[in-house]
Amino acid sequence: MSLPLIQIENVCKAYNMGAETVHALRGVNLEIFKGEYVAIMGPSGSGKSTLMNILGCLDTPTSGSFILNGHAVDQMDDDELADIRNREIGFVFQTFNLLPRSTSLHNVELPLIYAGVDLDERLEIARNALIQVGLKERMNHKPNELSGGQRQRVAVARALVNNPSILLADEPTGNLDTATGDEIMLLFDELYKKGNTIILVTHEEDIAQRARRIIRIRDGRIASDEPHQVS
Amino acid sequence: MNFELLKISIQSILAHKLRSILTLLGILVGVFSIILVMTTMRALQGSIETEISSLGANTVQIKKWPTISFGGPGTWEKYRRRHDLDYEQYKKLRLALPSVKGIGIINHFDTDEVSSRYDTTNPDISLYGVTYPTFSARNMVVEEGRAITDTDVENRRNVCVLGNPLAKKLFPYGSAISQRVRFNSINYTVIGVLKEKGSLFDAGADNMILIPITTAMNYYGHRRSLDFLVEAVNSKEFDDTIEQVRGVLRSIRHIKPIEEDDFEIETNDTLITQFQNVTLTIRIGITVVSSIALLAAGIGIMNIMLVSVTERTREIGIRRAIGAKKRNILTQFIMEAIVLCQIGGIAGVILGVLGGNLAAVVLKVPMTVPVDWVIIGLVICSVVGILFGSYPAWKAANLDPIESLRHE
Numbered sequence: 001m002s003l004p005l006i007q008i009e010n011v012c013k014a015y016n017m018g019a020e021t022v023h024a025l026r027g028v029n030l031e032i033f034k035g036e037y038v039a040i041m042g043p044s045g046s047g048k049s050t051l052m053n054i055l056g057c058l059d060t061p062t063s064g065s066f067i068l069n070g071h072a073v074d075q076m077d078d079d080e081l082a083d084i085r086n087r088e089i090g091f092v093f094q095t096f097n098l099l100p101r102s103t104s105l106h107n108v109e110l111p112l113i114y115a116g117v118d119l120d121e122r123l124e125i126a127r128n129a130l131i132q133v134g135l136k137e138r139m140n141h142k143p144n145e146l147s148g149g150q151r152q153r154v155a156v157a158r159a160l161v162n163n164p165s166i167l168l169a170d171e172p173t174g175n176l177d178t179a180t181g182d183e184i185m186l187l188f189d190e191l192y193k194k195g196n197t198i199i200l201v202t203h204e205e206d207i208a209q210r211a212r213r214i215i216r217i218r219d220g221r222i223a224s225d226e227p228h229q230v231s
Numbered sequence: 232m233n234f235e236l237l238k239i240s241i242q243s244i245l246a247h248k249l250r251s252i253l254t255l256l257g258i259l260v261g262v263f264s265i266i267l268v269m270t271t272m273r274a275l276q277g278s279i280e281t282e283i284s285s286l287g288a289n290t291v292q293i294k295k296w297p298t299i300s301f302g303g304p305g306t307w308e309k310y311r312r313r314h315d316l317d318y319e320q321y322k323k324l325r326l327a328l329p330s331v332k333g334i335g336i337i338n339h340f341d342t343d344e345v346s347s348r349y350d351t352t353n354p355d356i357s358l359y360g361v362t363y364p365t366f367s368a369r370n371m372v373v374e375e376g377r378a379i380t381d382t383d384v385e386n387r388r389n390v391c392v393l394g395n396p397l398a399k400k401l402f403p404y405g406s407a408i409s410q411r412v413r414f415n416s417i418n419y420t421v422i423g424v425l426k427e428k429g430s431l432f433d434a435g436a437d438n439m440i441l442i443p444i445t446t447a448m449n450y451y452g453h454r455r456s457l458d459f460l461v462e463a464v465n466s467k468e469f470d471d472t473i474e475q476v477r478g479v480l481r482s483i484r485h486i487k488p489i490e491e492d493d494f495e496i497e498t499n500d501t502l503i504t505q506f507q508n509v510t511l512t513i514r515i516g517i518t519v520v521s522s523i524a525l526l527a528a529g530i531g532i533m534n535i536m537l538v539s540v541t542e543r544t545r546e547i548g549i550r551r552a553i554g555a556k557k558r559n560i561l562t563q564f565i566m567e568a569i570v571l572c573q574i575g576g577i578a579g580v581i582l583g584v585l586g587g588n589l590a591a592v593v594l595k596v597p598m599t600v601p602v603d604w605v606i607i608g609l610v611i612c613s614v615v616g617i618l619f620g621s622y623p624a625w626k627a628a629n630l631d632p633i634e635s636l637r638h639e
Contacts, residue, residue: 053633058632058636082554082557085553085554087554097548097552098549099546099549101242111553114550114555115554158553162554
């Protein structure tokens with residue numbers, strides 16, 4: 001069997017909140033392989049967000065090891081983290097997090113700018129990514145000229161544009177109505193079928209039901225980790 | 232990458248037009264005042280330098296008072312205590328220095344109107360008392376008739392030489408020679424007319440009437456210091472001539488060896504230096520004022536950049552999340568400060584050069600563009616941008632990506 005894409009061993013994360021120390025993660029062990037569709041669930045305060053930040057290389061663990069696609073993330077400095085985020089992670093946020101004054105195309109192009117890709121190649125890739133999420137006609141629109149669903153599609157296109165090893169979605173349907181949310185989830189299904197590794201962080205049960213594996217977090221530990229059959 | 236950052240900077244500046252304009256106004260004023268003064272000074276300087284040169288390259292001027300002086304009341308007192316240079320000293324100097332080409336006198340006595348039986352001029356005609364060698368030393372060429380001779384001077388004759396436009400105005404129907412003109416109610420017989428000089432800077436160069444110095448002192452009084460003009464044979468002898476004049480004058484005026492000269496020896500070079508000293512003082516003053524303006528502008532820029540960083544915390548978070556390194560964010564914000572400063576700087580340079588040349592036109596001197604100061608001005612803008620943009624940029628770069636993504 002091949003090596004796991006994500007290998008987390010005994011990861012702890014503690015925050016100093018004034019005098020007391022808060023233990024957000026208390027020894028998490030996790031392996032995720034390429035091509036998996038995983039949902040991470042848990043109530044607020046469970047350490048779900050902290051785990052997501054670590055998985056997204058925005059934060060480093062206090063102790064324990066995290067290996068992402070062969071890179072020891074827990075040993076990295078700030079610049080290396082930025083680099084690994086750029087190459088390995090595609091973020092999709094609940095609040096979309098697009099640059100409000102830039103067009104869809106520029107938003108999607110942004111990760112490629114930081115990756116140092118040439119202008120022509122960059123625009124080519126960005127256009128293709130937007131076509132892939134069905135926004136061929138909306139390339140030169142700014143976020144405030146787009147619907148919520150369209151904005152989230154732009155965000156997905158931006159997440160995919162660098163060919164990341166994982167697509168990390170944090171409550172991707174949280175700001176969308178049910179119908180639009182379903183559309184986005186269908187897009188994720190499609191991406192999963194194409195072989196993308198998707199990690200979905202959510203507290204909504206029916207969203208999590210779309211995944212093929214559900215991990216539940218409670219009090220900084222993994223409470224359950226089960227495969228899930230989609231009917 | 233850097234081109235991208237430039238684009239981003241321009242976009243975000245354009246996104247806040249009014250705020251950006253108000254911010255760069257400070258820079259604009261600072262650079263504008265530097266460039267304006269430098270352009271005006273340069274234009275004036277160029278013109279005055281050529282003007283002084285027209286005096287005659289091999290001529291030295293000896294005066295009691297320096298032409299251009301800059302100093303406190305103490306220096307003024309020093310000049311005032313000096314003995315006058317009088318006509319007796321002039322005669323002695325001429326006797327003692329037969330080897331020079333000529334030693335003349337030129338003193339301004341009055342400015343008034345001149346009239347003939349045909350016409351009267353505006354009251355802007357200068358009356359000068361001169362001697363024969365003055366003509367050669369001041370590059371004055373007699374076109375018609377003759378110059379004022381030593382005999383005219385010795386006999387205090389009531390004769391005069393007219394500037395060319397003056398002669399044409401007073402005697403429109405024929406030659407001015409042997410005609411009579413009247414200045415300050417005194418009649419003079421015209422013996423010569425000068426060739427027109429046609430100076431750009433000073434129309435007065437042609438608007439003059441020359442009479443023998445002794446005649447002038449007779450009418451206007453003896454108690455005045457005379458200005459001597461010494462013309463060297465050629466430029467090779469020039470420095471020697473200066474030293475000879477100095478030595479002879481010191482002995483004539485009984486100056487002890489330890490004392491300094493009690494007269495001014497001015498050449499084209501020393502006049503230019505004196506003028507430059509005056510403009511230097513003005514330039515230093517303006518530079519100090521402009522620096523303060525630029526400092527204030529820089530603080531304004533810093534303030535706006537800090538607001539901008541807070542306002543764009545979310546944007547910074549997004550950029551960091553998708554792979555921007557700290558130095559990318561740092562460069563982006565510094566670039567923004569520089570672009571802001573440069574826009575202000577370029578506008579300031581353009582307005583300054585225009586304003587300075589407008590002043591040049593008003594002062595009737597040739598226009599100029601002080602390229603070195605334009606470059607210095609723009610470099611200063613970049614320095615201000617980097618200096619005052621650094622802290623906000625550093626703050627932006629060191630924001631925590633997780634926190635800034637949550638920022639509302």
